[in-house]
Amino acid sequence: MSEDAPAWFTEALAAPVELGVVDVDGAPIHYRAWGKAGNDGGIVLVHGGAAHSRWWDHIAPFLARDRRVVALDLSGHGDSGRRDEYRMDCWADEVLAAAAHGGAGPDPLVIGHSMGGMVAITAARLRGTEMAGAVAIDTPFWEEQPEEQAAGAQQAFGPLRRYPSREDALRRFKLIPPQDGNVPAVYAHIAETSLYAHDDTWTWKFDPNVFRGRARPVPLELPQCRVAVFRAEHGLVPVDMGERIAERLGRVVPVIEIPLAAHHVMIDQPLSLITGLRTLLEDWTHSEPHKPRP
Numbered sequence: 531m532s533e534d535a536p537a538w539f540t541e542a543l544a545a546p547v548e549l550g551v552v553d554v555d556g557a558p559i560h561y562r563a564w565g566k567a568g569n570d571g572g573i574v575l576v577h578g579g580a581a582h583s584r585w586w587d588h589i590a591p592f593l594a595r596d597r598r599v600v601a602l603d604l605s606g607h608g609d610s611g612r613r614d615e616y617r618m619d620c621w622a623d624e625v626l627a628a629a630a631h632g633g634a635g636p637d638p639l640v641i642g643h644s645m646g647g648m649v650a651i652t653a654a655r656l657r658g659t660e661m662a663g664a665v666a667i668d669t670p671f672w673e674e675q676p677e678e679q680a681a682g683a684q685q686a687f688g689p690l691r692r693y694p695s696r697e698d699a700l701r702r703f704k705l706i707p708p709q710d711g712n713v714p715a716v717y718a719h720i721a722e723t724s725l726y727a728h729d730d731t732w733t734w735k736f737d738p739n740v741f742r743g744r745a746r747p748v749p750l751e752l753p754q755c756r757v758a759v760f761r762a763e764h765g766l767v768p769v770d771m772g773e774r775i776a777e778r779l780g781r782v783v784p785v786i787e788i789p790l791a792a793h794h795v796m797i798d799q800p801l802s803l804i805t806g807l808r809t810l811l812e813d814w815t816h817s818e819p820h821k822p823r824p
Contacts, residue, residue, distance in 0.1 A: 565594030
């Protein structure tokens with residue numbers, strides 16, 4: 531870890547964490563868990579495309595002080611198994627299975643970033659009665675995800691390259707879409723945990739096939755549970771898209787802006803994201819949901 535890492539980040543990474551694996555339809559799904567199991571109001575954190583559970587290492591401990599928090603690797607990502615086909619409904623099943631196995635159930639709140647926000651909303655649409663709510667963070671509904679755009683343009687996420695050394699691989703790490711202002715310690719941690727060793731070489735922890743053949747778009751329907759949308763001020767969800775999402779979901783969805791943030795909010799504005807999520811959790815703990823407008 532960098533010597534100039536901020537104290538809050540160092541403390542977050544030192545927080546006790548448990549590792550677990552649950553089988554979902556033949557694939558081992560790995561997860562990390564913080565906080566005491568059995569506490570009410572469990573949370574599941576879902577990463578974006580080509581990412582993994584450790585994007586949440588510095589966020590989860592701040593949400594786990596009185597809750598169980600689970601961050602999973604979706605199939606095709608991180609340390610979890612691969613599949614012949616990747617579907618949103620299957621990923622939603624993985625999320626709820628990890629919640630139950632990892633002690634974040636029953637009725638977890640599912641929080642997803644980018645593509646993970648689509649997974650969260652899919653879970654709410656299909657199995658919302660089993661959830662306390664769903665939160666999508668800078669998820670550009672009705673548009674291709676940035677990873678899909680890059681893969682389609684053959685700019686990234688093609689066949690995995692193998693690098694002769696860890697250092698060589700880290701020099702190639704980049705965010706899609708690129709952004710400035712990242713917290714250096716957070717950026718370095720995510721890059722370092724995105725690699726694994728294979729036959730004396732290093733490569734990335736994702737299956738390029740996750741970007742091929744997925745059904746789109748994700749339908750937005752009146753929710754069976756609470757839903758909230760976070761948008762980054764300089765991210766992929768413009769103001770008018772946030773308004774369209776709220777309108778489609780019955781005008782009961784808060785649309786919350788993270789100031790100064792780009793798409794990868796947990797890398798450039800992590801403390802603002804933590805503050806926004808904790809504020810939403812506190813409000814939802816003490817308020818009753820509005821009924822959606824027909």
